[in-house]
Amino acid sequence: MFGWAGTILRVDLTKGTITREATDPKLARDYLGARGLGGHIVRSEVDPQTDALGPDNKLVFAPGPFTGTFAPSAGRFNVVTKGPLNGVLAASNSGGSFGPELKYAGYDALVIEGKAAKPVYLWIRDGEVEIRDAAALWGHNTADTTDLVRAETDEDAKVSCIGPAGERQALLACVMNEMHRAAGRTGVGAVMGSKNLKAIAVSGSGAVKVADPVAFKAAVMKARKMIQAHPVGGAGLKAYGTDVLVNILNQVGALPTRNYQDGYFPTADKTGGESLAAKQLVRPKGCFSCIISCGRVTKVDNPAYAGYGEGPEYESAWGFGADCGIDDLDAITKANFLCNEYGIDTISLGSTIACAMELFERGFITAKDTDGLQLTFGNTAAMVEMARKASTGEGFGEKLAQGSYRLAESYGHPELSMTCKKQEMPAYDPRGVQGIGLNYATNNRGGDHVRGYTIAIEVLQNGAVMDPHVTEGKAELDITFQNLTGALDSSGACLFSTFGIGGAELAEMLSALTGVDYTLDEFMRIGERIWNQEKLWNLKAGYTKADDTLPVRLLKDPIKTGPSKGEVNHLDQMLPEYYRLRGWDEDGVPTKAKLKELAL
Amino acid sequence: MTVKYFATIRTYTGEAARRIDDAPVDLRELLETLAGRYGTSFRRAVFEGGELSPEIIILVNGRNVLYLEGLETPLAADDEVSIFPMVAGG
Numbered sequence: 170m171f172g173w174a175g176t177i178l179r180v181d182l183t184k185g186t187i188t189r190e191a192t193d194p195k196l197a198r199d200y201l202g203a204r205g206l207g208g209h210i211v212r213s214e215v216d217p218q219t220d221a222l223g224p225d226n227k228l229v230f231a232p233g234p235f236t237g238t239f240a241p242s243a244g245r246f247n248v249v250t251k252g253p254l255n256g257v258l259a260a261s262n263s264g265g266s267f268g269p270e271l272k273y274a275g276y277d278a279l280v281i282e283g284k285a286a287k288p289v290y291l292w293i294r295d296g297e298v299e300i301r302d303a304a305a306l307w308g309h310n311t312a313d314t315t316d317l318v319r320a321e322t323d324e325d326a327k328v329s330c331i332g333p334a335g336e337r338q339a340l341l342a343c344v345m346n347e348m349h350r351a352a353g354r355t356g357v358g359a360v361m362g363s364k365n366l367k368a369i370a371v372s373g374s375g376a377v378k379v380a381d382p383v384a385f386k387a388a389v390m391k392a393r394k395m396i397q398a399h400p401v402g403g404a405g406l407k408a409y410g411t412d413v414l415v416n417i418l419n420q421v422g423a424l425p426t427r428n429y430q431d432g433y434f435p436t437a438d439k440t441g442g443e444s445l446a447a448k449q450l451v452r453p454k455g456c457f458s459c460i461i462s463c464g465r466v467t468k469v470d471n472p473a474y475a476g477y478g479e480g481p482e483y484e485s486a487w488g489f490g491a492d493c494g495i496d497d498l499d500a501i502t503k504a505n506f507l508c509n510e511y512g513i514d515t516i517s518l519g520s521t522i523a524c525a526m527e528l529f530e531r532g533f534i535t536a537k538d539t540d541g542l543q544l545t546f547g548n549t550a551a552m553v554e555m556a557r558k559a560s561t562g563e564g565f566g567e568k569l570a571q572g573s574y575r576l577a578e579s580y581g582h583p584e585l586s587m588t589c590k591k592q593e594m595p596a597y598d599p600r601g602v603q604g605i606g607l608n609y610a611t612n613n614r615g616g617d618h619v620r621g622y623t624i625a626i627e628v629l630q631n632g633a634v635m636d637p638h639v640t641e642g643k644a645e646l647d648i649t650f651q652n653l654t655g656a657l658d659s660s661g662a663c664l665f666s667t668f669g670i671g672g673a674e675l676a677e678m679l680s681a682l683t684g685v686d687y688t689l690d691e692f693m694r695i696g697e698r699i700w701n702q703e704k705l706w707n708l709k710a711g712y713t714k715a716d717d718t719l720p721v722r723l724l725k726d727p728i729k730t731g732p733s734k735g736e737v738n739h740l741d742q743m744l745p746e747y748y749r750l751r752g753w754d755e756d757g758v759p760t761k762a763k764l765k766e767l768a769l
Numbered sequence: 770m771t772v773k774y775f776a777t778i779r780t781y782t783g784e785a786a787r788r789i790d791d792a793p794v795d796l797r798e799l800l801e802t803l804a805g806r807y808g809t810s811f812r813r814a815v816f817e818g819g820e821l822s823p824e825i826i827i828l829v830n831g832r833n834v835l836y837l838e839g840l841e842t843p844l845a846a847d848d849e850v851s852i853f854p855m856v857a858g859g
Contacts, residue, residue, distance in 0.1 A: 400824050401857040409776055411858025416775045420851040422831045438785070442858075443776060463858065483858045595859075622859055629857050630826050636836045668857050732831020 172234035172381035172683035173197050176211075178276045178298065180291060182364055183224060183283030187298045190278045199687050199768065202233035202250035202277055203258040203268075205659030205699040206360065207249030211258060212279060217710040221253035221356075222338055222363040226282040230271060230329065230369065231278040234663025237269035237377045237457075238385075240678050241393045242663035244269055244457030249622055251357055252355035252708075253363075254340045254517075254572055257614045258706035259355035262658055264456035265347035270327035274374025285365040290330075292322050292462075293371040303367040305503075307336060310510040311345040320383055322370045330368035331358045333510030334514045337562050338362045339570035341514045341521070349464075349479035350456065353514045355592065362735030363728060380684030388678040393460055396669030401631070406463040406665065407453045413442030413482040414596070415490075421637065422733030423601030424487065425594075427494045427546045428523040429587045429722060432598040433731025434491035440498050445486075449502060461665050467502055474503035474553065481505035481515065484618075487596035488519015488558065493526060494546030504556035511560030519574055520593035522555050524573035524585055533580050542566040590615030590716050599723050599740075601733035603628050604635070604643035610717050611647065611705035611757075619664055621651040631668060640739050644747040698767045701759050705769065714757045717744060772803065772850045781811040792848070796827065797840040799850065814854065826853040 170192065179188045198661055200206045207229040219225045228250045246268025252259025253766060271279060274295050288303040301321070305739030306314050311332040318328050328346065335342035335358030338480040343351040352358075362366075379385045396402035405413065418424040418762075419437040425432040438444065445465065454464035458738070468477045481502055489495065489504040508515045522544075528534045529544040536543060540552045540558070540566075558566025568576050573593055577586040587594050592615030599606025608621030618624070623646050625631040635642060657664060676692040677686070687695075718724075718738055727735045748755065752763035772788040774782045782803075792801040804812035815825050820840065821856070827834045828851040834842045 400855040405776065405854065405856050406858065409856070413776055413856045414858045417826065417851075417856055418855050420775075420828050420831060420853075422832075441775075443785075466830060536841070606855060618859055624859065625857065630823075630833070630835070631857060634835050636831070636833075664859070665857070732828070 170194060170197065173487035174272055174275050174277045174375070176344060177278045177280060178274050179280045179282060180300065181282045181297065182285040182289065182300070182366065185300055193293070197277070197653050199695065200699065201656065201659035201695060202236070203245065203247040203659045203661055204232045204249065205655065205695065207231035208258055208260055208699060208702055209276060211249050211251065212706050215251055216708050217251065221250060221251040221256060221357060222595050223362070226251050226360055228281040228357070228360050228364065229278055232268035232272045233659055234679065236661030236681055237272035238379070238682060239458055240389050240662060240682070241396050241698060242327070242456065242461055242515050242666045243661055244459065245661050245663055247422045247658065248352040248357045250357055250360045251355065252614065254356035255615050256573065256710045257355065257590065258703045259614055260358060261344070261352035261354050261357045261660070263344070263346055263350050263620070264663060265327070265350035266385035266457040267327040267346040267371065268661065269457045270371045270373050272373050272377060273375045275373065275375050278747045281364060281366060281370070284363065288365050288367050290318060290366065293369065294319040294323070295374055295615050296434065308333060311512050312348050313511060314349050316347065318368050320371045322656055323372050326370040326372045328368055328370045331361045332510060333562065334513040334560060334570060335359060335362040335688060336367070339513065339562065341517045342569050343511050343512045343514050345509060349509055351361065351509070351514070351668050353516065354617065358512050359420065379682055381681045382711065385681035388674070388681050392666070392670045392674045392678060395674065396666060398658065400667035402461050402665065406461050406668070408486035409442035409446055409454070410463050410465045411442070412445050412481060412486045414483040415441035415486060416443070417628060420732065421601060422728060423598040423628070423637070424491050425596060425598045426491045427585070428492060428527040428701065429598065429720070430527070431730055432601050432728035432733050436496040437491055438502060439496040440486050440490040444498055448498060456663070463665060469499045469502050471499040474499040476503055476506045477608045478506040478509055483516035484595045485519065488516050488617045489522070489552060492519055493552050495552055497549045500549045500553050504553050507556050507560045513560055513570065516595055517593040518556060518559055518569065520587055521569050521573040521576060522552055524577055524587065525555070525569060526637040527585050528577065528580055528582065531635040538565060570610070584721055587720055588616050589719060590712065592616045597624055598728065598733070599719060599738040600728050600736045602635070602637040603640050603738060603743070604646050606719055606723065606738040606740055607643055607647050607747060610719050610740055610744065611747060613700065613707055619649050620654045622654070622664070623647055623650055638736065640742040644743050644750050647747060648750055651700050652693050655699035656692050657696070659695065659699060694767070698769060701767055701769055702757060709756060717757055738766045770844060770846055770848050772799070772831055772852065775851065776852045776856055778814060778852050781814060782807050792846040795840065795844055796803045796829070796834055796842045799844060800806065800840070815852070824855050826855065829850070
């Protein structure tokens with residue numbers, strides 16, 4: 170096979186067995202890899218009703234065909250499983266260099282099955298695979314774990330691991346790799362913890378075979394030039410990182426503020442990428458084969474929040490910032506560092522702390538619940554302390570680490586949880602940007618932005634423009650982005666490469682790499698197939714049309730201040746058209762004709 | 770009127786915001802005035818062939834001028850104008 174390694178590795182932690190099987194060429198062609206192929210494995214082998222944290226769930230680490238090549242920003246892999254946060258067919262995407270190394274070791278997917286009797290880690294060196302005792306690693310944070318594993322294996326090994334949050338199966342737990350890159354969403358770290366799997370170290374000496382090296386080189390160089398010529402991919406993200414979005418979202422009135430009670434935060438500029446570059450940036454950093462370098466190596470000198478690490482990204486800066494009514498960037502970055510060290514999702518935790526602040530201010534919880542802290546909006550020290558407690562699992566923090574839906578529900582006010590399908594929404598207010606609201610409501614993994622990033626068109630003027638306040642055309646826009654991202658995530662490319670290239674360039678590179686003739690239409694059809702695959706799982710897991718919605722606040726309560734004052738989201742004007750264009754029935758169920766068309 | 774600058778535009782202006790006491794008639798007049806103040810780099814960022822550059826995002830009271838009247842968007846004394854280069858993230 171070209172582009173694919175040709176082998177899937179299975180490790181059964183209950184039996185202690187290690188087996189290999191050939192990658193099915195048809196599945197590889199139709200689902201590519203990563204999110205698509207990993208999703209197919211989980212959908213085929215795991216009952217959607219199974220306990221996500223039980224031994225019958227499976228955990229798949231899968232790179233894509235581009236992963237490990239010199240295609241631009243081709244360092245991605247996905248962690249795929251039944252997600253414990255909300256039961257969906259979860260796939261969490263991460264960069265770094267773990268994915269390429271897994272490919273070089275010879276694998277299109279690593280499938281973890283069962284549950285180890287005691288803490289273990291995996292050491293994969295090409296064809297040699299060992300299940301090793303991890304008793305000495307248990308309890309360590311992600312940075313120390315990475316160092317300790319490397320000391321026991323190879324100083325150049327690439328390591329994915331969980332921190333203490335994953336060990337105790339907190340529902341917001343991530344899988345971290347290379348210390349600072351996260352497979353952050355849907356609680357995949359809790360599944361790893363449930364299997365007593367602390368870490369995976371991998372070292373590979375192989376390479377990715379290319380079907381047509383001359384054509385691949387030409388297609389890659391064209392794509393790289395297009396990204397480098399783009400004002401965002403070529404310069405903007407490197408200079409300011411993703412946190413540059415704080416100001417533009419605020420200036421259009423769509424920066425969710427104080428648990429989505431408002432859409433405008435007057436002092437947001439203090440938390441934006443410009444401030445980060447001036448105050449904390451040590452240097453930009455890219456993942457494997459990246460020519461964009463959006464990553465931020467950062468240092469905080471303020472003694473109260475001193476630290477050194479990476480981030481925050483835009484979503485994290487918002488979650489611990491505007492959403493908590495906080496404009497202290499040092500505190501925000503400290504909370505981000507804590508999450509990376511303990512392995513917890515910054516987006517969901519920031520939103521959950523914001524939810525707790527609203528519960529507190531409305532009198533639904535008191536200082537007796539919050540370990541004595543006055544958990545009010547804008548209380549910077551309390552926010553950082555709650556991030557620490559959630560990371561370590563102390564006191565009220567353990568409730569926060571399960572996400573805002575369970576938190577708010579436990580106090581009788583689930584309406585204050587800013588979630589879709591029990592996962593926290595990211596940093597774009599659907600009242601100020603209509604299309605992203607439809608994406609949140611229909612997204613297969615719940616509150617999520619990366620799988621349907623209509624912001625690129627509705628706000629960022631990237632390639633095309635659509636008025637964020639109108640609903641017309643947004644169903645088609647959402648579907649296009651969702652399908653494109655389904656294929657892109659599965660290819661191993663980075664979403665940010667689309668700030669410069671599109672599906673046509675991705676299909677051209679993929680064809681030269683694999684020897685399979687992918688047209689743009691076929692590439693998009695693969696994305697549609699993957700979207701429908703995830704939808705089918707979710708239906709079997711119990712989700713219905715009633716779950717394709719937004720928090721009531723966003724449908725009923727207008728934004729109070731700023732440029733989008735008075736706006737609500739008009740989901741009812743978009744959802745029926747979305748179902749129709751998807752080829753689904755009025756209840757949001759894929760029709761038999763659509764499934765046949767997609768060979769599902 | 771207040772004009773706010775963001776990201777690389779700030780490197781051209783050397784300041785994050787400016788108060789304009791005599792409101793220009795429209796956006797074109799405002800940008801011409803600002804280009805006169807800040808120089809060539811700013812002018813190249815906002816104009817392309819005498820029209821609005823496709824790589825600039827300008828909001829008037831939070832609304833992209835592409836949904837208003839572009840360079841002919843009328844301005845008033847209490848307006849807030851935000852000027853961004855193309856930015857992205859997520």
